[in-house]
Amino acid sequence: MAKQKIAILTGAGMSAESGIKTFRDADGLWEGHDVKEVATPEGFANNPALVLNFYNQRRRQLHHVQPNSGHKALVALEEKFEVKIITQNVDNLHEKAGSTDVLHLHGELLKVRSTKNEDLILDWEGDLMLGDLDEKGHQLRPHIVWFGELVPMLEPAITYTMKADIIIIIGTSMQVYPAAGLVNYAKPNTPIYFIDPSPSVNTNEFDKLTIIQETAANGVPKLVQELLK
Template sequence: MKKKVTVLTGAGISAESGIKTFRDADGLWEGHDVMEVATPEGFVKNPELVLDFYNQRRKQLFKVLPNKAHEALVTLESHYDVSVITQNVDDLHERAGSSHIIHLHGELLKVRSSQNESLILDWKNDLVLGDLCENGHQLRPHIVWFGEDVPLLTNAAEIVSTSDMVIIIGTSMQVYPAAGLINYAPYGIPIYFVDPKPTIRESDFNNLTVISETAVNGVPNLISTLIDRGFYK
C-alpha cells in the first residue's frame, strides 16, 4: 500500500503561473478592497461589481498554465497516495493532472444558487445579473467568502489526520481556518514547508523541514528527493 502524502497549497504556487493575489497589495485585490468583492455583504451591496470581478478572474484562468510545481505533484502520485488540499480557486492542479483535489475556498469555474449552496453548476463564461438557478434564484460565484463557513474543512482535516507526510506550499499559514489544518497532522510525521518567505520555523513543529524557495524551484527538487530517497531525511 502506498504511503499517504497530503499537500496543502496556497496562493504562492498559483502566483508563479501569473495569478495575482490580494495579499500582495496591502489588502487590495486587483484594485478592490476585498470586503467589497469577497464578502456576502459586498454581494448584496453591489452584485454587479462582484460578478464582474470574478468574471475577470475567470477569464484570467484561460491565459495561464500550470507550472513545474503543479507538474511535480502529479509525478509524486506515481509513488505515493497524494491528496491536494488547496486554498486556491483556480483549476491549475486539475489541468496539471492531479487526481484528488479539495478546494477549500471554492472554484472559479463553478457557480451556485444564492439560496441553495448545494446547487452547484460548472461555469466557464461570464456570470451576470439575471443568470438564475433552476429554482429562479440568482447564481453567484462558487467561492467561500470571508465570513462564510468552509464546508469541506472537516473532510480536509480528516485527510490530514491520516497522512504519513504533509507538504505545505506557498501559503502564509496565517489564514484560518485553513492554517489550522497542520494541527491535525499525526505527531512526528515528516512535514515540509516550501515558501520563499517562510512564516514558520523548524522549531515550531516536530520533524519540520523549511525550504526557503519558490514553489517552482523548491517543489520539483523536493519531489525528486522524496522519490529517490523516500520519506525521511
C-alpha cells in the same frame, strides 16, 4: 502494500509564478478593490454586478494561464503515493496539470452555485451575469467561500490531514487559517516540508520540519525528486 498518504496544502504562492496574482497586494486591496466589496456576502448584496464582474475577470484569466513546474511536479507523486491536494486557491491549475484528487477549501472559479441552495453547484466556463438563474429562478453566484462564510470542505481536509504520513505545505503562510490550523491535526512525528521563498514559521512548533526556502516552481520539483527516490 498500501501507499503512503501525502497531504499537500497549497496557497497563493503555488500559482503566483503562473501569473495569477496573490490574494491581496501589500496595500490590502485585491486587484484594486477593498476585499469587503468583492469577497463578502454583504458586498454581493450591496453591488452584485460589481462582484460578478470581478469574478468574471478572474475566470477569464484562467483561460490564459498554465500550470508551472511546481504544479506539474506534484502529479508525479501519484505514481508512488496516495496524494490529496488541499488548496486555498480557486484556480484550476492543479487539475490542469493532471492532479486527480484536489480539494478546494475556498471554492472554485469555474463553478457557480445557487444563492438559495448552496448544494446546487454548476460548472461554469464563461461570464456569470445578473439574470443567470438556477432552475427555480434564483440568482446564481460565484462558488467562492467569502469572508464570514463557513468553509464546508474543512472537515474532509482535517480528516485527511489526520491520516497523512507526510505533509507538504507550499506557498502559504503557516500563520494564516486554514492551513495553519490543519497542520495541528497531523499525527505526532509526521514529516512536514514547507516550501516558501520567505518562510514565516516557528521551527520549534513541529517535530520533523524541513524548510525549503524556494519558490514553488523551483522547490517543488526538487522535493518531489527526493521523495520519489
